[in-house]
Amino acid sequence: MAPIVALFPSLVLMMVFSSFSQRADSLSLNYYEKTCPNAESIVTNAVKSAVSKDKTVPAALLRLHFHDCFIRGCDASVLLYSKGSNKAEKDGPPNVSLHALYVIDSAKKELEAWCPGVVSCADILALAARDAVSLSGGPSWEVPKGRKDGRTSKASETTQLPAPTFNISQLQQSFSQRGLSMDDLVALSGGHTLGFSHCSSFQNRIHNFNSTHEIDPSMHPSFAANLKSVCPKNNKAKNAGTAMDPSSTTFDNTYFKLILQGKGLFSSDQALLDFPKTKDLVSKFASSREAFTKAFVNSMIKMSSITGGQEIRKDCRVVN
Template structure:
């Protein structure tokens, strides 16, 4: 009898765990706003399109905003919070000082508050915006799961957890793994750099005094290195100069991977994708088959969008400050 009771109890606990997991998964839903704010995605798309028409770097900036938000405390819009006298927020952490396009999120939020007050979270706006800039620039479309709530905590010192451009293969794999993302996800998400731009400071160590043996990183195409040197002639003073991360930066495509195969990865973290056997196959596959890249990128964006999601909490009235 005791054994039977133990089995029954175990089965009940097991079923509760399964049901809890299913409920957690179901909490995010592509149709989350269908009844409460059916025009939400249209409002966001129109805002993004308008911004893109006036700012050629809007796509890269908004996509980067999504990555930087999800990689710290999860996808909770903590990256949008302004610093206060009592707290220095994420956006003022060293890796985030170059983030931009916050105004696009502000604009979308203001319009959404008029259309359906206190309904659409800032975290969902960031996730939808990231999808829209990809699709509008020729990339894949995916259904964004929605229902995230906004966090109330944002600390600048936590931005040290963002992977810097100088990370090696092992460090990058470990960083992504902590967020439940595998090697394929890491290579696919890196493809977001296809619409990216980098200032000289992020890659100048590769073209000036790289090591005691090499002035230029030997993994870099030497003609390409000379092109970068012309744009960034000084190891320390280059102003706002920089380089797009692939040769078709206005289009979301697989050119980024072709550039890596040619030794023209701008960032060290880009080029090391091909130098590591654990990732080389994915780089070659995505360079050869754009549809394969699109499929994997969309899948990985959905996975990234589920990192650290808050299903209970607040919907900020203003994305820059927590509610009173």
């Protein structure tokens, strides 16, 4: 991997992230035990119902939670509607393909009927992401709860999300700014075992890669050829793309095995082999599904414990 660089020196960015530096000590496993004891089962049922009708829902919910937590902490700001001249996060370029937001709305509606004004949209997102993984054959875990919902959502801040074109130094910066380690980076990247990607996210690797290579030389030739057939240079098909891996509706460790074969889809996936520590973790997770799932759970709890909200929204799409 490329050399690890110092943290991104933007004072403004550091100030933003310091505002949600509080972590799991403000959350608890039994937060709703007395105020809304059915909270988790209501969310789980909403996710189960959606998954039974649409197998793309788990990947969508996991991505939704990740994109929420990386901007202003896990405060459900990704769910807010744009209003007036303010363009919200969900309408920012990296988020326009987010979907399954209706699952969160459905769970919130049921929760408001049982225990109005108690369960935050941010907690629903965290619980739904856990259920999405579990229902896809992955691990389950106890989710610390007690997050608050944010009141600010800006599309301009979505540039802070790690991009599929990032190299290892850029990835390290992005995760470090949120208190996440290189171990967390590799484990959470394993979430790419679920879902689908549009051509735009990996087009840079298969067409005009650089001045000497048409295709990224780190890609397996047959894999690159297949992607080129799916995503030709002047592709006009809006929904053209490919599954993240052949078992893209099952949460497993196939993602890491593919990276070792030169079949990682994004630049940011294949970049995990460019630094000794992350390369060793890729190899470890490729050889042991158990090691991966244990690391993934730990990193999910760590990431989802970055808090930053101020209220409990009555409607997940608008501030109170």
